Amino acid sequence: xxxxxxxxxxxxxxxxxxxxxxxxxxxxxxxxxxxxxxxxxxxxxxxxxxxxxxxxxxxxxxxxxxxxxxxxxxxxxxxxxxxxxxxxxxxxxxxxxxxxxxxxxxxxxxxxxxxxxxxxxxxxxxxxxxxxxxxxxxxxxxxxxxxxxxxxxxxxxxxxxxxxxxxxxxxxxxxxxxxxxxxxxxxxxxxxxxxxxxxxxxxxxxxxxxxxxxxxxxxxxxxxxxxxxxxxxxxxxxxxxxxxxxxxxxxxxxxxxxxxxxxxxxxxxxxxxxxx
Numbered sequence: 001x002x003x004x005x006x007x008x009x010x011x012x013x014x015x016x017x018x019x020x021x022x023x024x025x026x027x028x029x030x031x032x033x034x035x036x037x038x039x040x041x042x043x044x045x046x047x048x049x050x051x052x053x054x055x056x057x058x059x060x061x062x063x064x065x066x067x068x069x070x071x072x073x074x075x076x077x078x079x080x081x082x083x084x085x086x087x088x089x090x091x092x093x094x095x096x097x098x099x100x101x102x103x104x105x106x107x108x109x110x111x112x113x114x115x116x117x118x119x120x121x122x123x124x125x126x127x128x129x130x131x132x133x134x135x136x137x138x139x140x141x142x143x144x145x146x147x148x149x150x151x152x153x154x155x156x157x158x159x160x161x162x163x164x165x166x167x168x169x170x171x172x173x174x175x176x177x178x179x180x181x182x183x184x185x186x187x188x189x190x191x192x193x194x195x196x197x198x199x200x201x202x203x204x205x206x207x208x209x210x211x212x213x214x215x216x217x218x219x220x221x222x223x224x225x226x227x228x229x230x231x232x233x234x235x236x237x238x239x240x241x242x243x244x245x246x247x248x249x250x251x252x253x254x255x256x257x258x259x260x261x262x263x264x265x266x267x268x269x270x271x272x273x274x275x276x
Contacts, residue, residue, distance in 0.1 A: 006068070006104065008039040009270045010078040014060030015085075017262030019051065019254075027051055027262055031060035035076070039066030054258055058084025066271070074104040078267035079116070080249075085264060087252060090230045095120035098249040098265035106273065111142040112245050114203055114238060117265075119249070124169055124227065128210040133203045133236060144242045148199055151192050165206070165222035172219070177226040183234060183253050184224045198244075203236035231255035244270040 011034040017027035028051075033044040043063035050056035061081045068074050080098045085091070099116035115138070119131045141147040167176050167188075176188050185200055186193035192201040206220030223235045231254040239246045249265035 004273055004275060006074045006106075007037045007272060007274050008035050008066035008074070008076060009037065009272075010035040010064040010066060010076050010100075010268060012062040012064060012078045012080040012098070012267040013263075014046070014062050014080050014082050014266075015049075015055075015057060015262065015264050016266075017055070017252075017260060019054055019258060019260035021259040022257065023052075025051060027055060027260075030057065030082075031062045031080070033062045033064055035064040035066050035078075039068070039074075039076075041065045054088060054254075054260075055262060056084075056086045057082050062267075072105070074271065075101070076104070076269050076271050077101045078269050080265040080267050082264050085250075087262065088230060088254075088258065090125055090227060091123070091233060091250075091252065093119055093122045093250075096122075096249050096265045098247045098267045100245055100247050100267040100269045102245065102269045102271065104271055109143040109145055109242070110271070112138075112144075112240070112269065113142065114138055114247055117203065117236070117247060117249060119235070124225070124233070129207055129221075130210050131207050131235060132205040134205045135203075138203070144197075144199070144240050147240055148194070151194070151199065151201070154190070166219050167222055167224065167226055169221070169225050169227045171228075176224075179255075180224055180226045180232050183232055183251075188222070188224070198239055198241040200237070200239050202234075203238055203247075207235065229256060231259075243272050244268070 014031040016029040019025045030046045031044040033042045045061045064078045066076045078100045082096045085093045097118050102112040104110045141150050202223035204223035208220045234251040237248045246268040252262045254260045
């Protein structure tokens with residue numbers, strides 16, 4: 001079609017949020033950047049940041065890129081990196097990396113991948129944990145339609161496995177603690193939710209204490225975990241629609257004695273042609 005052109009769209013933020021009690025303050029949006037519709041490369045970097053004793057980061061870096069390759073495909077990448085994360089000395093990590101890439105070929109559904117997203121030396125309550133991300137799932141289902149077909153094929157068969165996961169840190173707690181499910185935005189028994197064209201799930205297969213061996217005596221934790229006297233933490237969330245993909249690697253809802261929310265490493269990709 002004459003005049004038809006590809007519009008690049010990607011952005012990301014390394015960290016952001018709000019504290020409401022015992023004081024009110026915004027967690028500054030660190031290292032936010034955006035890609036213009038013509039593509040190219042953009043990046044942002046911030047140094048050490050701290051909000052009282054609630055949250056601190058050593059550095060934050062985001063970059064977005066959009067290019068057309070020799071095979072006429074349009075490739076878009078959004079990456080967000082937070083180093084030396086510390087939330088109330090209860091949730092710490094050497095690095096939290098969110099990466100979202102996509103490939104667009106005219107006449108074909110866009111492909112996407114979160115490969116490269118990872119947690120480096122994540123600790124909960126001082127305990128090192130291993131977070132297994134289901135990269136294979138997204139390598140096998142590279143489009144929105146394929147991923148949606150996969151989850152719909154699970155049907156009610158997914159129920160039961162998820163329910164055996166532990167949801168409360170430090171306690172063998174198979175039931176979802178009060179308030180945790182509200183922030184999950186999905187049925188915890190199935191592990192995914194569809195609203196119109198948008199699919200919401202988590203990239204996390206399991207979270208377990210490092211060195212535990214994940215034996216039957218120590219069940220793995222779900223991606224949504226209640227931490228007593230801290231709040232709720234949600235790991236590896238992803239939203240996928242035909243045109244929009246977005247990741248939040250770590251989202252925290254603080255409960256007591258501090259209340260507030262924070263989102264860490266949030267890349268977004270949303271590109272396409274005009275006219276469609």
